[in-house]
Every structure is written in structure tokens, then in C-alpha cells.
Amino acid sequence: MNDDIDKSHGNADDDTLHSATCWRDKGWTAQVIKNEDDDGWAVAMTLQGQAEPALVGPWTMGRDKKNPKPLDVNAFNTLVKTAKEVLRRHEQQREATLHRALMLNTADGPLQLTLDIVPDDDDPHAWLAATDAGGDQLARVRVAASYRLSTANAEAWVAAGFARPR
Numbered sequence: 363m364n365d366d367i368d369k370s371h372g373n374a375d376d377d378t379l380h381s382a383t384c385w386r387d388k389g390w391t392a393q394v395i396k397n398e399d400d401d402g403w404a405v406a407m408t409l410q411g412q413a414e415p416a417l418v419g420p421w422t423m424g425r426d427k428k429n430p431k432p433l434d435v436n437a438f439n440t441l442v443k444t445a446k447e448v449l450r451r452h453e454q455q456r457e458a459t460l461h462r463a464l465m466l467n468t469a470d471g472p473l474q475l476t477l478d479i480v481p482d483d484d485d486p487h488a489w490l491a492a493t494d495a496g497g498d499q500l501a502r503v504r505v506a507a508s509y510r511l512s513t514a515n516a517e518a519w520v521a522a523g524f525a526r527p528r
Contacts, residue, residue, distance in 0.1 A: 377410075382432035390442050394421050394430045403430040407445035417445040462511045468520060471495050475519075477511040492524060500524065 379386040383394040389410040397404045402423065406415040422431040431437075462477040472495050479488045486507035492500045501524035509515075509527065519527055 380433075380435075383430060385433040385438045387438065388442060390438075390445065392433055392438050392441050394433060397421075405433075405441060407441050409445070409449070417441070417448050419444075464511060464513065464516060466513065466516050466520065473500070473520065475511060475516045477505075477509060479507050481507070490519065490527070492520065503527075 377386055385392040391406075391408045391410070393406045393408070395404050395406055397420070403421040404418055405421040407417040408415045423429070424431045460479045460481065464475050466473045466475055474493045476491045476493070477488050478491070480486065488505050488507050488509050489502055490505045490509065490511070491502040494500055503524065503526045505527055515527065519525075
């Protein structure tokens with residue numbers, strides 16, 4: 363067995379690999395790669411089952427100023443934490459893009475209105491819903507994915523008795 367590879371973590375059936383330039387553990391793979399833009403190195407963090415890396419960033423040169431610094435458990439754990447944060451931010455951004463909400467004060471009390479976009483390639487649409495202060499859904503209608511949830515549109519929808527907006 364090569365000295366820079368340690369497969370002793372786990373059993374023969376798992377996919378654990380610990381080497382100087384590739385560290386695979388906990389469902390993640392850190393791969394040190396040559397930076398094509400300059401003479402340096404980069405590290406790509408890929409979640410198991412994904413085709414594209416979640417994170418690609420610069421990697422430190424080794425002492426010889428030619429080769430990359432070897433991966434180790436501390437660096438790997440830091441990279442996993444950072445990659446998870448990147449994925450979480452992407453998911454939050456996606457959620458913010460696909461979900462809108464606003465509160466509307468009416469004579470019958472406050473209403474929460476939500477717009478949930480369904481990004482379907484064949485049939486993109488959205489669901490417009492109204493919920494009262496007690497959490498009961500008062501209405502839910504299908505609208506165009508391009509529907510804009512604004513205070514004026516929400517007031518008009520409520521005034522129309524929750525009829526499907528045109």
C-alpha cells in the first residue's frame with residue numbers, strides 16, 4: 363500500500379480514502395487539482411452523488427513552493443463545513459426565489475399571503491394562498507408562475523373573495 367494513502371479508516375466496503383491530494387469521507391470528496399488559471403493549486407469539494415463540486419477554492423502550496431500542501435483531517439473538516447454552508451446559502455437563495463410571503467391587515471384580521479412557484483419545465487405555475495391568524499388556510503389558487511405578489515395584488519385578490527386572479 364502506498365504510504366500517502368490511508369484506507370484504514372472504516373471497512374473495505376466503505377468509500378473512505380485519505381491521501382495527500384484526495385480525501386473522501388463523510389459523504390464528501392476533497393480533491394486537490396492544478397489551478398488552470400495560474401501556477402497554484404485549488405481544492406474541489408464534491409458531495410457524494412453530485413456531478414459538480416459544491417465549492418472550488420484556492421489551495422496552499424507546500425514547502426517546496428511547487429506541489430500542493432497535503433490534505434489532512436483538520437483541513438478536510440474545515441472544507442466540509444465551508445461546503446455545507448455554501449450549499450445552505452444556495453438553498454436559502456433558491457427558497458427566497460421560489461417562495462414569497464406578505465402580511466395583509468384586513469377588517470377580519472391579519473392574513474398571511476404566500477406565493478409558491480413550481481419551476482416545472484413543462485408547466486411552470488405558482489400557488490397563491492391565504493392563511494388567517496389562527497393558521498387556517500382560507501384559499502389556495504393556481505396562478506401563472508409570473509404572478510407578482512404585491513400588496514396591491516393581495517388586496518385586490520382578497521376584495522374579490524379569493525377568486526382566481528386573471
